[in-house]
Amino acid sequence: MSNSKSVQSVSAIVEVPVTSTIDLTNPTMIKLIEQGGTVVTVFLGCVFLYLLIELIKVAKDD
Known part of the structure; x- marks a missing residue:
């Protein structure tokens, strides 16, 4: 008996809000x-x- 596994693809959905605000006080943004x-x-x-x-x-x- 052979071990054959079916390949299943996984996809992730990332939702980005249309009105994303940029926090200019964030240290990462300042850098x-x-x-x-x-x-x-x-x-x-x-x-x-x-x-x-x-x-x-x-x-x-x-």
């Missing part, structure tokens, strides 16, 4: 906002450096 600000600052710094380098290239060509 995420701080990290997002850091990423934006680095991105803007890179854009500034790129534009500065392009400006220098254009000024040298004249």
Whole structure:
């Protein structure tokens, strides 16, 4: 006799409320906002450096 087991799939339903509120006093949210600000600052710094380098290239060509 063989032991054959039927495979049953299990699916979970997660309900997310449509009007979910963000608690800005939550320490986790504060940390995420701080990290997002850091990423934006680095991105803007890179854009500034790129534009500065392009400006220098254009000024040298004249």
